[in-house]
Amino acid sequence: MYTINEIFETIQGEGHFTGTPSVFIRFQKCLVRCTWCDTKQTWDASPKNERTLNEISTKPKGSSTWCASSSQEIVEAYRKQGFFSKHIVITGGEPCIYDLRPLSEKFEEIGCRCQIETSGTSEILTSKMTWVTVSPKVSKKQGLTVTNAALCRANEIKHLVKTRRDIEILDRLLSETNINENTVIALQPMSQNIRATKLCIEICIQRNWKLSVQTHKYLNIP
Numbered sequence: 405m406y407t408i409n410e411i412f413e414t415i416q417g418e419g420h421f422t423g424t425p426s427v428f429i430r431f432q433k434c435l436v437r438c439t440w441c442d443t444k445q446t447w448d449a450s451p452k453n454e455r456t457l458n459e460i461s462t463k464p465k466g467s468s469t470w471c472a473s474s475s476q477e478i479v480e481a482y483r484k485q486g487f488f489s490k491h492i493v494i495t496g497g498e499p500c501i502y503d504l505r506p507l508s509e510k511f512e513e514i515g516c517r518c519q520i521e522t523s524g525t526s527e528i529l530t531s532k533m534t535w536v537t538v539s540p541k542v543s544k545k546q547g548l549t550v551t552n553a554a555l556c557r558a559n560e561i562k563h564l565v566k567t568r569r570d571i572e573i574l575d576r577l578l579s580e581t582n583i584n585e586n587t588v589i590a591l592q593p594m595s596q597n598i599r600a601t602k603l604c605i606e607i608c609i610q611r612n613w614k615l616s617v618q619t620h621k622y623l624n625i626p
């Protein structure tokens with residue numbers, strides 16, 4: 405069973421698939437607890453916030469209610485909602501605390517393609533066809549860090565940037581890991597910070613990396 409915070413259809417606002425109509429399956433629970441996380445409502449799955457999948461499918465955005473659902477029930481909810489998008493973004497919270505093979509394979513059986521948004525701090529178990537976006541995280545407090553294996557599985561490394569220090573951290577990760585030469589590298593400014601955005605533009609031009617600005621926050625869509 406998976407713990408799900410919300411299921412909604414929107415436009416992918418981040419990374420390589422920016423602009424792609426997508427159905428988001430947002431998982432509950434994350435152990436990393438980044439201080440600047442823009443989705444803190446997903447961190448815990450407290451029993452008092454448990455609801456049914458039906459209630460989760462129609463709830464207001466941003467609440468910490470969640471439900472326990474099987475991959476079959478999630479795919480059925482996708483069909484019932486009459487969504488159009490065939491691009492499924494599995495995010496969270498931290499979705500990779502779960503084995504995502506059953507969910508990703510079930511969605512592929514109905515002609516969908518899956519993408520995972522992950523911190524890279526848990527083992528990535530998903531179908532071969534899944535596009536894996538790793539946004540590297542290091543949490544000394546929780547003793548969790550992005551793994552070599554996650555960076556090597558990544559189709560895309562989308563790195564959050566606040567200052568030049570974050571660029572140095574990414575350079576170190578890339579120098580220590582033998583990533584696939586086709587891996588897309590994207591820089592994402594933290595919390596739409598103007599200085600961080602200007603720095604990301606400068607470095608993306610110099611390195612021929614992709615800029616990822618969270619377009620949904622500028623468009624004010626989910």
Ligand SMILES: C[S@@+](CC[C@H](N)C(=O)[O-])C[C@H]1O[C@@H](n2cnc3c(N)ncnc32)[C@H](O)[C@@H]1O
Nearest residue numbers: 440441442443496497498521522523539594595
């Ligand atoms: C909420 S996280 C969930 C997936 C996974 N836990 C992860 O960190 O990749 C989804 C994406 O939002 C990004 N994100 C979270 N908080 C952000 C913030 N304040 N500014 C910019 N991006 C943020 C993460 O880096 C990640 O790429």
Ligand SMILES: Nc1nc2[nH]cc(C(=O)O)c2c(=O)[nH]1
Nearest residue numbers: 415416417418495521620626
């Ligand atoms: N539109 C939109 N695009 C997104 N890309 C990654 C998101 C996430 O929270 O994982 C996200 C999100 O929350 N909304």
Ligand code: SF4
Nearest residue numbers: 434436437438441523
């Ligand atoms: S790993 Fe992702 S969901 Fe967890 S706290 Fe960090 S940004 Fe938020």
Ligand SMILES: [Mg+2]
Nearest residue numbers: 442443495626
């Ligand atoms: Mg988001």
